[in-house]
Amino acid sequence: MKAVIISEPGAASVLRITERPDPIAGTDEVLIAVEAAGVNRPDIAQRLGNYPAPEGVSADIPGLEVAGIVVACGPGVKRWKTGDRVCALIAGGGYASLVAVNEGQCLPIPENMDFAAAAGLPETIFTVWHNVFQRGKLQPGETLLLHGGSSGIGITAIQLAKVFGAKVIVTVGTNEKGEACLKLGADQFINYKTHDFEAEIPRDSVDVVLDMIGGDYFSKNINLLKPEGRLVYINAMQGSQVSLELWKVMQKRISITGSTLRARDSGFKIALAAEIEEKVWPVIRSGAFKPVIYRTFPFSMASVAHEVMESSEHIGKIILINE
Known part of the structure; x- marks a missing residue:
């Protein structure tokens, strides 16, 4: 798979595109073909070397939220099937063309919402x-x-x-x-x-x-x-x-x-996702909540996206699009 990596701690220019082995969905996980990924302040901190990834999470691929299409399901997955459009909160690795995540951390992308808008929701x-x-x-x-x-x-x-x-x-x-x-x-x-x-x-x-x-x-x-x-x-x-x-x-x-969210265990995030789907997703579907996208960038311009975030010029979300 294609991934944006932090080649070494430092300025935005340390972000590089490279190839990595495809992840495999675990028993209760889905594999998502990432269409878009949100850019967040913790990504900047990770790039600077100030926010290490939790154990078991890719240390050099940032990204805490994605939207895309389910392309494989582990044997224990009950809700999702191949082809479903989902967005997900993840602990890292979102700047990549594939991610594996527990099915309970995924939420359905509302109808008529594109992947860029959905990628800016979870975090x-x-x-x-x-x-x-x-x-x-x-x-x-x-x-x-x-x-x-x-x-x-x-x-x-x-x-x-x-x-x-x-x-x-x-x-x-x-x-x-x-x-x-x-x-x-x-x-x-x-x-x-x-x-x-x-x-x-x-x-x-x-x-x-x-x-x-x-x-x-x-x-x-x-x-x-x-x-x-x-x-x-x-x-x-x-x-x-x-x-x-x-x-x-x-x-x-x-x-x-x-609180900090990234290092919380999957059980906590699954319970939180369930409450959000019950309480917040109807608000989004009703149109009372509208995603605000400031700019989108291709994965190859992740360094520019980070520079824009660090400038604090933005109003709303900055999103990376998988080319």
Whole structure:
């Protein structure tokens, strides 16, 4: 099979196209002919040598989400058959023409959705559903503060939070990105380059914060959260070392949590996929949630796709297309 590999840790130019042996579907696995693969921040971290693959997963082929066609099924597979169109959350290896994955981590591609759009669903929807709705326990009528509103995670969180009845405030790096978030349903945007978001939002007015920034955002988030508020971390792009004022946490009874998805076991991901298919897939099929694709690139231009992501110019998902 064709695969995009990380030839050595470093800049985007270290990505190379090569040939690798075809994977074989295990007992409970399907083999997917990949039509498209999503590009995500963890792929950048892996390329830089800062996010090693879990044991048993290809160490040099990035990619956490794919869409394609089932071309083989292991003997224990019950749901899928050859020819089915699926998208899947995987632990790595998505930048390749074939991937094998447990059948429970696959979801059916909605009718009338192309492979590029479907490839941008799994990583962001699994992350948002688990962190905003399961860990953050966002409820109808509550307020979500979302940092990185125009990212793949952001555009997903905005739309799902609104569908389930929440108010959404986002921080973004440009007014253009902010306007795009408003069109997706956000109630307010704050350009963090021109305004201090802490000064723009009343204290004790936010129920849930989804943060991928870390650093000095931590104390600001604590100040903005209501009593019983929930602070959820999925990344720490500006630093993981923070100063915690315990009295504020105790007085407000704030819950601080977070997660990483990649290393979780297959059983967890299968259960999460089942809940997402029950709760979120009807929203997607109804048209109330719309994938936002910023740009697509052929696999041969994976290095350019990484450069675009690192520039943070994008609004929505960046997708690789198998040529």
